[in-house]
Amino acid sequence: MNVAIIGCGYAAEFYGKTLVNYPELTLVGAYDKNEKNLHTFTQHWPGRICTNLNQVLDDPDVEMVLNLTDPRSHYNVTKSCLQAGKHVYSEKPLAMNFETAGELVALAQQRQLYLGAAPCSVLGETCQTIWKSLKDGAIGTVRLVYANFDDGMIAPNLSPWQWRNDLDVAWPAKDEFEVGCTYEHAGYVLTWLAAFFGPALRVTSFASVQIPEKGIEVERMAPDFTVGCIEYADGVVARLTCSVVAPQDKSLTIVGDDGVLFTANVRNDLSPVFIRRVPSKGFDALIERQVKRLRGWLKQPALVNGWHRQRRVPFVRRPPGRFVSVNKPIDFCRGPAEMAEAIRENRPSRLSAKLALHIAELIEALQYPERFGGRKLIESTFDPIQPLAWTS
Secondary structure (H helix, E strand, O other): OEEEEEOOOOOHHHHHHHHHHOOOOEEEEEEOOOHHHHHHHHHHOOOEEOOOHHHHHOOOOOOEEEEOOOHHHHHHHHHHHHHOOOEEEEOOOOOOOHHHHHHHHHHHHHHOOOEEEOOOHHHOHHHHHHHHHHHOOOOOOEEEEEEEEEOOOOOOOOOHHHOEOOOOOEOOHHHHHHHOHHHHHHHHHHHHHHHHHOOOOEEEEEEEOOOOOOOOOOOOOOOOEEEEEEEOHHHOEEEEEEEOOOOOEEOEEEEEOOEEEEEOEOOOOOOOEEEEOOOOOHHHHHHHHHHHHHHHHOOOOOOOOOOOOOEEEOOOOOOOOOOOOOOOOOOOOHHHHHHHHHHHHOOOOOOOHHHHHHHHHHHHHHHOHHHHOOEEEOOOOOOOOOOOHHHO
8 A cells, every 4th residue: 555644743753663564555755844854754764755735646656645744734634635536544633623524524435535543552452452351251341431641741841842753853832732632642542442332422521721821832722631421332431531730640440340450551552451350359358458468567658549459461462563662662553554454455444434533523522511511412423343353
């Protein structure tokens, strides 16, 4: 599958580094209105340098476009690519609101083109292992999910506008603050929940700006804290929190009648998965009582949730290929590769257009509750996502 990249900014490096995992994806061209970023990227990952967008759109060799532009440009760029007959895999979100995202989905259907959006970590080993555990009934009937994507109080104290990736491209602080952490990060959790529990039914949410002055001038500060309760079928409720205020916490806790599944970082394809029984019985309860006594004897502070014996759930398989880095163990090109495989096999992509639309609707409901009176009935739906073949 011949692909072209539009947008050679901060995130493009992540795709370039993991492209090597998929020889079936061939980078044939790239375009960015920032010439420095464009030339730096193509020096590391050679492809034809396009000096304007039309050179990508008019190139018959380009079959799929990776839209890695800033979020507020996603709609216009993706629309142009679809109109030019290109399949599109977009960085998150698909668009900045449900209405415009729906227009893109309708256009893709009309043109019989594939359209999907990041994140693709739902295809990773951690998510697939949790999913298999749920399907196998490891914790019984699921009742409650606690999901967090708190990125720490990065501004103003950490001056994130000075951050650079390995290509010396600046982290887009102004754009990140204006778009909002929920638009940037909630998708990592929402796609997992979509796989586990299907389409969401309702969202009740709250959003606010807790740190209005982040150290650089912005046109309008997006909420830096959101919290929402998402209702799914069969009575499952998920509480999702996003912020760039609270200390880093990207954990996922799934509570069932017979136990709890937990992973510490949903943005880590290698994050271990743990399971513990609740309430503890027999040998587990004995061990927990002894540990509690030992901690008291050592005068260690009591843990908020106590100490529980847990076991690690073996990964369904060990991850192949390369990741962005040791500190960022994520394979960003899983998504484009999944779409290319779906096109080749003439089957629906797991990261479908309807899934991307559903995630866009949820994100808008979470970040802008005032648009819906704080509670929104979700209109969109999608076909069930299929587990990867190697999970069986």
